[in-house]
Amino acid sequence: TFASDIYSVGILMWEISSGQPPFVNCEHNYDLAMKIVNGMRPKIVSGTPSEYKKLMEQCWDADLTKRP
Template sequence: SIKLADFGLSKRIDETSKSQSKLLGMIPYIDPKILMDNNLKSNEKSDIYSIGVLLWEISSGKPPFHEEKYDFNLMYKISQGRREIIVPNTPNDYSNLYTECWNNEPSKRPTI
């Protein structure tokens, strides 16, 4: 079974701290629904989204969107459905799994 720990988000980010850069560095891994709505909290479906991004990273050997600046523009693009391109020669079952995990609609993501 998979154990997921979000060390960067395990505590509420203190609004008075200068932690914004830490949050921006994690943009690709955060459920787009949470990125766009501060009132939403992480849950099983948001964890599954993160797992999908991690599975893509394992197959590519690179961080997601590594050639782009991690900023609010990228955050918006991801919230609108932008995802990384499937790595060539990735087995179909594997790529289907991670693309299902990072579906923009949480109800369409697999369950654990």
């Protein structure tokens, strides 16, 4: 869906800013998937520019209507 594509853009933005895949220290299983569905997001890297951070957070907002 369009909303899931926008979520993916936010995750790609996080990967670019962090230089690593999201949830690299977590086992990629059902439990992680459910945590993500329930709002878990990667921790934003310190020093990330505020406008970049704001857009990234909007892209992965749990409320689909708040995504750009």
